[in-house]
Amino acid sequence: MYERPDRLRAPSVFALGSLAESAGAGFPPIVVPAQAGPRPPDAGRATDGADEFERPSSARVYDYLLGGAAHGAVDRELGERLKRSQPDAVGLAQENRAFLRRAVRFLLAAGIDQFLDLGSGVPTMGNVHEVVARSRSTARVAYTDVDSIAALHGRHLLAGVPTATYSAADVTDVDAVLGAPGVVEVIDPARPVGLLAFSVLQHVPDDAAGLVDGYLRRLVPGSALAVSHFTDDDPRLAPDVERHTGGYARTTPRARDHAAVAEILRGVDLVDPGLVWVDEWRPDPGRPPGPDDTRGHWAGVGFRR
Numbered sequence: 573m574y575e576r577p578d579r580l581r582a583p584s585v586f587a588l589g590s591l592a593e594s595a596g597a598g599f600p601p602i603v604v605p606a607q608a609g610p611r612p613p614d615a616g617r618a619t620d621g622a623d624e625f626e627r628p629s630s631a632r633v634y635d636y637l638l639g640g641a642a643h644g645a646v647d648r649e650l651g652e653r654l655k656r657s658q659p660d661a662v663g664l665a666q667e668n669r670a671f672l673r674r675a676v677r678f679l680l681a682a683g684i685d686q687f688l689d690l691g692s693g694v695p696t697m698g699n700v701h702e703v704v705a706r707s708r709s710t711a712r713v714a715y716t717d718v719d720s721i722a723a724l725h726g727r728h729l730l731a732g733v734p735t736a737t738y739s740a741a742d743v744t745d746v747d748a749v750l751g752a753p754g755v756v757e758v759i760d761p762a763r764p765v766g767l768l769a770f771s772v773l774q775h776v777p778d779d780a781a782g783l784v785d786g787y788l789r790r791l792v793p794g795s796a797l798a799v800s801h802f803t804d805d806d807p808r809l810a811p812d813v814e815r816h817t818g819g820y821a822r823t824t825p826r827a828r829d830h831a832a833v834a835e836i837l838r839g840v841d842l843v844d845p846g847l848v849w850v851d852e853w854r855p856d857p858g859r860p861p862g863p864d865d866t867r868g869h870w871a872g873v874g875f876r877r
Contacts, residue, residue, distance in 0.1 A: 674855075715738040785839050804829075833870040
């Protein structure tokens with residue numbers, strides 16, 4: 573397992589603030605509790621630089637829609653355009669995050685005690701390690717994202733959390749993700765892993781099913797996969813969402829239909845209720861799905877054969 577060298581430290585919170593100001597992107601100061609704990613450099617990390625502040629990021633726009641604080645002016649501007657185009661954009665983000673919480677609680681109850689979160693964005697607003705903590709579990713969480721700004725935020729936010737790490741790595745590079753020091757540090761590949769892909773595979777433009785198979789082949793039987801994926805199968809979803817998100821720095825999200833998302837999940841045995849609208853996947857008691865809900869994501873959870 574990877575051990576953190578004491579001499580290596582993540583960039584200071586003040587350095588992050590200076591980078592944001594130099595880019596003129598209007599990022600708020602990063603407020604981080606006084607927590608100790610260095611972070612190692614990451615294999616496969618994205619290039620840090622002011623240019624990443626100049627264009628909106630899917631991770632930071634998502635944070636804005638969820639009501640977080642790890643975003644800048646360019647992200648807020650795109651978030652507002654999405655809300656005007658799709659009035660329930662905030663609701664779609666919230667439903668997706670609620671599915672994350674339900675799926676992680678389910679997997680914890682099934683005995684999964686280590687999670688690899690692909691394209692996790694900023695680890696705030698009820699993310700995986702917080703669900704783990706509320707469940708009084710000691711499960712470990714390795715967050716990954718190609719967005720180096722999200723990774724910088726993540727490392728500082730998790731500095732005092734010994735069971736969680738954050739690595740800057742591209743989801744499309746399986747070797748880089750699985751070999752990132754933050755992943756190696758907390759994930760034991762000889763034991764079942766919960767592979768989480770919440771609203772990230774739409775940023776994989778080509779063979780998302782083949783990519784997921786590449787991850788699953790590296791995980792032992794009994795590992796789990798939880799997926800939510802953006803879709804335009806609901807005709808109420810505004811057709812110009814993809815046009816607006818074409819401004820993302822890296823990729824334009826690609827909506828996939830039910831059959832295409834089912835193909836992504838071909839390597840696992842789905843648990844009930846199968847591949848369904850995100851709000852229909854094991855809704856919390858007292859909060860049944862409503863017929864007027866806007867459905868923007870398919871969701872499913874299954875176990876590796």
